[in-house]
Amino acid sequence: xxxxxxxxxxxxxxxxxxxxxxxxxxxxxxxxxxxxxxxxxxxxxxxxxxxxxxxxxxxxxxxxxxxxxxxxxxxxxxxxxxxxxxxxxxxxxxxxxxxxxxxxxxxxxxxxxxxxxxxxxxxxxxxxxxxxxxxxxxxxxxxxxxxxxxxxxxxxxxxxxxxxxxxxxxxxxxxxxxxxxxxxxxxxxxxxxxxxxxxxxxxxxxxxxxxxxxxxxxxxxxxxxxxxxxxxxxxxxxxxxxxxxxxxxxxxxxxxxxxxxxxxxxxxxxxxxxxxxxxxxxxxxxxxxxxxxxxxxxxxxxxxxxxx
Ligand SMILES: [Ca+2]
Numbered sequence: 371x372x373x374x375x376x377x378x379x380x381x382x383x384x385x386x387x388x389x390x391x392x393x394x395x396x397x398x399x400x401x402x403x404x405x406x407x408x409x410x411x412x413x414x415x416x417x418x419x420x421x422x423x424x425x426x427x428x429x430x431x432x433x434x435x436x437x438x439x440x441x442x443x444x445x446x447x448x449x450x451x452x453x454x455x456x457x458x459x460x461x462x463x464x465x466x467x468x469x470x471x472x473x474x475x476x477x478x479x480x481x482x483x484x485x486x487x488x489x490x491x492x493x494x495x496x497x498x499x500x501x502x503x504x505x506x507x508x509x510x511x512x513x514x515x516x517x518x519x520x521x522x523x524x525x526x527x528x529x530x531x532x533x534x535x536x537x538x539x540x541x542x543x544x545x546x547x548x549x550x551x552x553x554x555x556x557x558x559x560x561x562x563x564x565x566x567x568x569x570x571x572x573x574x575x576x577x578x579x580x581x582x583x584x585x586x587x588x589x590x591x592x593x594x595x596x597x598x599x600x601x602x603x604x605x606x607x608x609x610x611x612x613x614x615x616x617x618x619x620x621x622x623x624x625x626x627x628x629x630x631x632x633x634x635x636x637x638x639x640x641x642x643x644x645x646x647x648x649x650x651x652x653x654x655x656x657x658x659x660x661x662x663x664x665x666x667x668x669x670x671x672x673x674x675x676x677x678x
């Protein structure tokens with residue numbers, strides 16, 4: 371072989387080896403990046419979240435403790451309750467996180483301080499919510515929405531609230547069973563109690579029954595259960611779009627809003643898990659409070675009001 375041919379032959383192999391080294395380096399980097407992404411993101415299966423990859427608890431942006439409520443089906447409503455609780459119907463919900471407790475005075479003070487949101491009359495609030503660990507009282511639906519958006523959360527739908535309140539136990543009137551029990555909830559008394567003063571339900575949630583009423587996202591319709599969609603229902607003509615983006619002017623939304631759980635002023639009948647209350651969204655009665663939820667998936671990726 372002549373010298374020129376030898377040099378060309380060597381250059382040919384050097385080039386090929388370089389290409390092989392570059393290919394191996396790129397492949398290794400790609401594998402490392404893929405493994406890193408898997409560690410940081412919940413695993414998905416056919417577009418659904420694999421709940422086994424999710425933390426059972428988390429701390430919200432407002433510092434509130436939250437627990438994961440698993441996706442599932444339940445029977446919503448009661449045949450023994452008021453007309454608006456009928457008929458009992460099956461609802462399917464995606465997984466979500468919910469605040470363990472009602473939003474407190476301390477948390478609401480921080481929200482007002484940071485955002486400049488209109489402050490309540492604190493001396494009036496303190497007549498019922500006497501300490502920072504009491505649930506915040508006297509809030510409108512709009513106040514609750516503003517807080518939830520600030521905290522990166524939203525209000526629970528009525529279905530989510532009832533599903534969480536039942537604690538995974540079907541066909542019970544109260545989070546603990548079928549008999550009213552004043553040692554297990556704050557109701558029919560003169561004052562609210564600090565959050566977490568009673569036993570939690572089986573999801574680890576406190577004060578769903580009684581203490582303060584809790585605003586829900588939905589508009590109120592008396593006959594909604596007769597036509598409720600099966601999956602992730604939200605009542606209200608504009609709510610589905612509203613919930614996707616939170617961009618609509620809240621004050622354009624008309625109609626009554628749902629409140630759940632009764633309060634310290636309520637009878638045992640009104641603190642049942644299926645009891646539905648409603649009021650104008652601008653009302654701020656002294657026993658109106660709230661807690662927040664956070665979907666596992668982004669709001670705009672959830673099939674709201676689906677029929678399957
Ligand atoms: Ca409550």
